[in-house]
Amino acid sequence: FGIRALLIVTVTLSPATAPAWSEKNTTGDVYPPLWDLAPENLLDFLVKDNKIVINAWNYQERLGVYKNLLNSSAKYFTAFGSQNFGNILWGLPLQHGWQFRTGRLADPSGVTSCGYEDGDLLCISVRSWWSCMNYYLAIIPFLGAVEAGLFGQLQYEIEILPPEEQRADFCYSVADCRSRIPKLMDEWKAYFEVNNFTFFFIFSVSPATFSSFKLDDALCLMWRAHVSSIAYALPKFQDSLKYLSDPEASFGEDWANAVDFIAATHFSTDLQNINNFQAFLPQRMLVEGDVLPSISDFSPQQNRVLLSLRALHKANQLTGGLLLKLWQKAMSTEAGRKMGRKLIEDLASS
Numbered sequence: 001f002g003i004r005a006l007l008i009v010t011v012t013l014s015p016a017t018a019p020a021w022s023e024k025n026t027t028g029d030v031y032p033p034l035w036d037l038a039p040e041n042l043l044d045f046l047v048k049d050n051k052i053v054i055n056a057w058n059y060q061e062r063l064g065v066y067k068n069l070l071n072s073s074a075k076y077f078t079a080f081g082s083q084n085f086g087n088i089l090w091g092l093p094l095q096h097g098w099q100f101r102t103g104r105l106a107d108p109s110g111v112t113s114c115g116y117e118d119g120d121l122l123c124i125s126v127r128s129w130w131s132c133m134n135y136y137l138a139i140i141p142f143l144g145a146v147e148a149g150l151f152g153q154l155q156y157e158i159e160i161l162p163p164e165e166q167r168a169d170f171c172y173s174v175a176d177c178r179s180r181i182p183k184l185m186d187e188w189k190a191y192f193e194v195n196n197f198t199f200f201f202i203f204s205v206s207p208a209t210f211s212s213f214k215l216d217d218a219l220c221l222m223w224r225a226h227v228s229s230i231a232y233a234l235p236k237f238q239d240s241l242k243y244l245s246d247p248e249a250s251f252g253e254d255w256a257n258a259v260d261f262i263a264a265t266h267f268s269t270d271l272q273n274i275n276n277f278q279a280f281l282p283q284r285m286l287v288e289g290d291v292l293p294s295i296s297d298f299s300p301q302q303n304r305v306l307l308s309l310r311a312l313h314k315a316n317q318l319t320g321g322l323l324l325k326l327w328q329k330a331m332s333t334e335a336g337r338k339m340g341r342k343l344i345e346d347l348a349s350s
Contacts, residue, residue, distance in 0.1 A: 032097025144188025
């Protein structure tokens with residue numbers, strides 16, 4: 001039952017069920033909202049007292065962190081399509097863009113106007129569960145990349161501005177994060193070092209001989225760090241769920257659980273795959289009275305995805321996490337992951 005629920009939700013990852021998409025489709029909402037306006041160079045951020053100062057509680061600046069990561073790693077993904085579309089970091093800013101577009105970064109307590117159109121629309125609220133979770137999938141990867149040397153030798157230190165509340169829940173520089181969360185920094189650093197060294201040597205020999213196995217290695221390290229970020233942040237921000245409606249809080253936890261299963265397949269988080277997948281995520285926050293699978297302003301596919309996420313989470317809880325362990329074991333080899341993807345494709349075409 002649990003495995004079938006997983007396949008039902010991950011069937012949306014298959015292009016067979018997704019809207020038509022091509023490399024020519026580069027306008028509209030293919031990119032995260034305001035992508036063109038986000039800082040694309042580290043020196044586009046405020047430089048003060050010999051430090052590059054980044055306000056991670058402003059949507060455009062946090063998006064700029066992602067844009068710098070994408071731009072600086074683009075050279076390693078030239079074999080996977082033009083315009084950096086094959087970069088497997090696209091999943092992070094596109095997910096952040098979906099959170100912004102659907103109001104999930106705004107203050108859910110309603111105490112401030114942070115994140116609202118009649119207030120400061122670009123403000124990211126520290127009271128938002130989604131924005132706090134995302135910090136560990138934005139700023140920590142970024143600082144890990146800085147430490148790994150993705151941006152070369154920087155002439156300035158990087159400083160992240162703290163939020164107005166809950167300052168102790170975050171870290172704000174390479175040194176600060178290295179002292180507080182060394183293991184998590186190590187995992188993101190390991191991913192970016194693969195980009196810097198493994199990819200570099202392969203491409204310097206011959207781009208034509210680049211093997212998909214090496215991309216699978218990169219996906220493995222990226223997903224390992226991604227899952228670790230969520231695992232670290234989830235208990236830390238448990239209290240923030242109280243600001244959300246019960247259906248939205250459940251969806252958030254269901255989504256965090258599902259990432260573990262998706263990660264095990266080494267799903268490629270490139271621009272096309274993520275856009276295809278996100279078409280089936282809810283276009284607004286869930287509110288009291290939203291009952292699955294009958295939310296009237298959601299498509300049948302969206303209702304099905306949310307119901308499947310819920311079923312998968314419950315099944316994993318009922319088995320004490322055994323379902324995930326079994327799935328991870330089945331996905332522990334490339335042959336297993338191919339089989340898993342084939343199962344998803346078969347479900348999509350049935």
